[in-house]
Amino acid sequence: MPMANNSINQIIVCGAGTMGSGIAQLAATAGFKVIQFDLSKEMLEKSGKSIELSLQKFLAKGKLNEEEFNKIVTNITYTTQLDTCKGDLVIEAIVEKKEAKIGLFNQLFALNGPDLIVATNTSSISIDAIASSISFPAQLVGLHFFNPAPLMKLVEIIKGKATNTMIVQQMVDLALLMQKTPVICKDAPGFIVNRVARPYYLEAMYMVQKGIITIEQADAVLEAAGFKMGPFKLMDLIGLDINYSVSSIVWEDLGKPERLKPSEIQKAQIDQGALGIKTKKGFYEYN
Ligand SMILES: NC(=O)c1ccc[n+]([C@@H]2O[C@H](COP(=O)([O-])OP(=O)(O)OC[C@H]3O[C@@H](n4cnc5c(N)ncnc54)[C@H](O)[C@@H]3O)[C@@H](O)[C@H]2O)c1
Structure with missing residues (x-):
C-alpha cells in the first residue's frame, strides 16, 4: 500500500460551481496554495467573483483583516488547462457522474503520479x-462538504474498502485546519446526511404533486417547525440537478425502494433548465 503524503502544500480543486467555489475559498483561507480547475472559463470567473464577495463579508464582520483578505485571494489561481494541475491533493467537486470523476482522477494520476491524494466531494x-x-484506489477518499461550504461545519469523511488509513487521518486533520467538524462515515448509499435527508425532499415534492400542500406552505411550515430551510428553498440552494442525481443514485443503490423514488416534478423542472439559484429559477425565481 502506498504511504500517505505527510505534507500537503498545493491543493487542486476541480469544479468551480456551487461547491468547488466554496471549497477553494476554504482551502485558501486555511493557507494552502490552490489551483481551481474547471472546463468552463465562465464558471471560473464566476467562482473568483463569488469568493471575493464572500471574503468581503468576513472582512466587513471583522473576521479577516485586509492583509489576510489579500493573501487568501492571491493563494488561488484559476485554470481551464488540466495539464497545469500539479499538486499534492485533489478535491473534486465536478458533475455528480461516476464516469466523469473516474476519467478526471486517472488523468490527474497520470500527471502527478501515485502519491497524489484524490478526495471526492460526491454526495x-x-x-x-x-x-x-x-x-491508485488506496489514494481515494470521500471528503463531503455541505452547502455553503465556507459556513457549514460538518464534513463527512468516507473511507472506502481500499482507502489508506493514513489518508483518512490526513483528511480529518485538514478538516480541523479548515475549522470544520469531521465525521468518519462508512461507504453506504447517501453516506449519513443525504440518506437521512432524502424523505425531507421527496415527501415534500410528493405532497405538492398530489395537491396536498403548496411549495410555499411546505417551506413555511417546516421552517416554523424549526428546520433552518424549507425543502424547496433548500433544493433551490443545492441545485435541482444535483439533488435529483443524488436521489437517483441513493434509490438505485438501495434497490429502488418505492418510498425513495426520485420525483417527477423535480425532473420536469430540470428538463426546463430550472436548476435553482444557480440558474435564477427553480421552485422559486431569483434576481
Ligand atoms: N450542491 C450541493 O449542495 C452539494 C453539496 C455537497 C456536495 N455536492 C457535490 O459536489 C459536486 C459538485 O456539485 P455542485 O453543486 O458544485 O455542481 P455545479 O453544477 O454547481 O458545478 C459543477 C462544476 O463542474 C464543472 N465540470 C463538469 N464536468 C467537469 C470536468 N470533467 N472537469 C472539470 N470541471 C467540470 C462544471 O463546469 C461546473 O462548473 C457533486 O459531486 C455534488 O454531488 C453538492
Missing part, C-alpha cells in the same frame, strides 16, 4: 465504485 456515488476504476 452519493460509492467510493468503492469509483476506486474500482482508478489507477
Whole structure:
C-alpha cells in the first residue's frame, strides 16, 4: 500500500460551481496554495467573483483583516488547462457522474503520479465504485462538504474498502485546519446526511404533486417547525440537478425502494433548465 503524503502544500480543486467555489475559498483561507480547475472559463470567473464577495463579508464582520483578505485571494489561481494541475491533493467537486470523476482522477494520476491524494466531494456515488476504476484506489477518499461550504461545519469523511488509513487521518486533520467538524462515515448509499435527508425532499415534492400542500406552505411550515430551510428553498440552494442525481443514485443503490423514488416534478423542472439559484429559477425565481 502506498504511504500517505505527510505534507500537503498545493491543493487542486476541480469544479468551480456551487461547491468547488466554496471549497477553494476554504482551502485558501486555511493557507494552502490552490489551483481551481474547471472546463468552463465562465464558471471560473464566476467562482473568483463569488469568493471575493464572500471574503468581503468576513472582512466587513471583522473576521479577516485586509492583509489576510489579500493573501487568501492571491493563494488561488484559476485554470481551464488540466495539464497545469500539479499538486499534492485533489478535491473534486465536478458533475455528480461516476464516469466523469473516474476519467478526471486517472488523468490527474497520470500527471502527478501515485502519491497524489484524490478526495471526492460526491454526495452519493460509492467510493468503492469509483476506486474500482482508478489507477491508485488506496489514494481515494470521500471528503463531503455541505452547502455553503465556507459556513457549514460538518464534513463527512468516507473511507472506502481500499482507502489508506493514513489518508483518512490526513483528511480529518485538514478538516480541523479548515475549522470544520469531521465525521468518519462508512461507504453506504447517501453516506449519513443525504440518506437521512432524502424523505425531507421527496415527501415534500410528493405532497405538492398530489395537491396536498403548496411549495410555499411546505417551506413555511417546516421552517416554523424549526428546520433552518424549507425543502424547496433548500433544493433551490443545492441545485435541482444535483439533488435529483443524488436521489437517483441513493434509490438505485438501495434497490429502488418505492418510498425513495426520485420525483417527477423535480425532473420536469430540470428538463426546463430550472436548476435553482444557480440558474435564477427553480421552485422559486431569483434576481
Ligand atoms: N450542491 C450541493 O449542495 C452539494 C453539496 C455537497 C456536495 N455536492 C457535490 O459536489 C459536486 C459538485 O456539485 P455542485 O453543486 O458544485 O455542481 P455545479 O453544477 O454547481 O458545478 C459543477 C462544476 O463542474 C464543472 N465540470 C463538469 N464536468 C467537469 C470536468 N470533467 N472537469 C472539470 N470541471 C467540470 C462544471 O463546469 C461546473 O462548473 C457533486 O459531486 C455534488 O454531488 C453538492
